[in-house]
Amino acid sequence: MNGGPSGFNNAPITRTFVVACFLFTILFGIQGRSNKLGLSYQDILKKLQLWKLIVSVFAFSSTPELIFGAYLLYYFRVFERQIGSNKYSVFVLFSIIVSSLLQLFGQAFLNDPTLNVLTSGPYGLIFSSFVPFYFDIPVSTRFRVSSLTFSDKSFIYLAGLQLLLSSWKRSLIPGLCGILAGSLYRINVLRVRRLKFPEFIASFFSRLSLPSVGGPAPLARNAPPFTARQVEGNYRAPMSSAAQEPSEDSIATLVSMGFDRNSARQALVHARNDINAATNILLESQSH
Template sequence: MFTTTGSLGLYKAPVSKGLLLIPSALAFLLTVVFPQYQTFFIYNLQAVREELQVWRLLCGRLICLDLKDTFCSSLLIYNFRIFERRYGSRKFASFLLGVWILSALFDALLAEALRSVFGVKVDVLPSGPLGPVFALFVPFFCSIPRVQVTQVLGQLAITNKSLVYILGLQLFTSSPFMWIITLNGLVSGLLYHHNVLHMQRVVFVPGWLAHCGSFLLEPLFSTAEPTHEAVLGMGATLDIQRQQRMDRLDQQMLLSQFTHMRRNPQPQGGLMNWTRFFPSLRHRRPANNQAQPAQQGPPNNLQEVSEEQVARLMEMGFSRVDAMEALRASNNDINMATNFLLQH
């Protein structure tokens, strides 16, 4: 669940931590301490078009000059940090770089089309890395499951994703021309996420650059693994606390089963010696505490494995057999399966 995955702070998310700290600090300095330098970071397309100030496509898309935009985008980046833990820092950075370049291209093309066709003059757009922020809504919509938390007025469902969409709506309505940034960010995210025209092979962070960044920057932005008390959170509701405890019990049970299998290997395929696992705790007993009917057939046939999730685990370097068995053992919970495979 997103609530569980999002409860580990900035652990294993150094890129997200850097995006939270550096642009926010610079935005505060430019707004409060050095406002005279804000002119160098204005996203001025007219200056790019008429005065050939191409450098504004870089500087104008690095720092938000509106503190409200800085706050909303920082909250969204904090929520989207789960993709860095899921994909890895290099792939996450490649996604941000790809959509950052694509959205800059689309911004210039759309502004020129509005000026030429409709006579709408778009000279200045909102500054900051807003295109990649809106692009992250694409994997958020496609890969994060929607889980209902409660209902308002008996009909309006509140889910684990509602707050993120509300933050996106707040950012969308913060400027008259923010819809251009939003549209281009979403289009860029769709193109890169679905690898249209093999964009993921064309625009990416090179391995040598990733190693240099890991060596130089990761010590500064790495975060220690949180304790169980920190994961739980003092302000968490009883339902979230109960769910998180259940998830931890699931992981401990899977880890104990895996330890037992490693001590007693079986002649099976795959990089790991897998055997049948117990079903996840939260699937053993329904919410009304009534006993479930006995299942028939061998345990390996109880759970169908999603090919899309298998492909995602294989992209991370795991074999198909291990990916399928991990997903089957964790009841198709890709987050638990990923954590389990990474630890072993």
């Protein structure tokens, strides 16, 4: 499981976020201010240093955290490919806002001097992404090491655990707040999963990001979920032999999400090589 074809093809939001994390972390690291960038109840609500709200989202406190965090963000680009950049933008914004508010409330409630400044970085987005990762990405392979059984998802969980405990309580609180934010998104609180940005906002990130080299054609954005009747209609729709056979890149994208290769190919055939629609078909088949 590697999140699909290499690079940031069809994932402009993720690409922008990862590049911003590298730039902010390096910039403030050179200035020696990395340890002072985390969210602080006193700084935000009492001293009104609102710039920290933005900086704390992108700048990691240390190089090891940047490495593990960037790796997880890069892997989780699979969700942007799955739901489209527009809806993924809503997920990103919701995760960041909700997790940041929870962190500030947690600091005020706990009143612990050791938590005056939490660790910085996009912990809210990263750990929100573990919620759909747990529920929506199936295990494709399992293997044993001595008496222990691992799956292809184990390495992602281990990287997340390393990041979660990197600064002990200072990183544990942001991580737990991110998981809670992801859970709220999943249960569709305030119907957030139906929200979409105007197209020009989502496409702004595509223009802002560096262009990808090669890779498959862009995904159809925000393809509506197929109903049972639409799926059945796709099964029976006459198609030419050339249109029936999906590309290897499209199959690889679905296989990287954890779906069986043969099922992925058949879903692409029925969805006429639309990856978003094929993903909906596969997810619906698993839920029945």
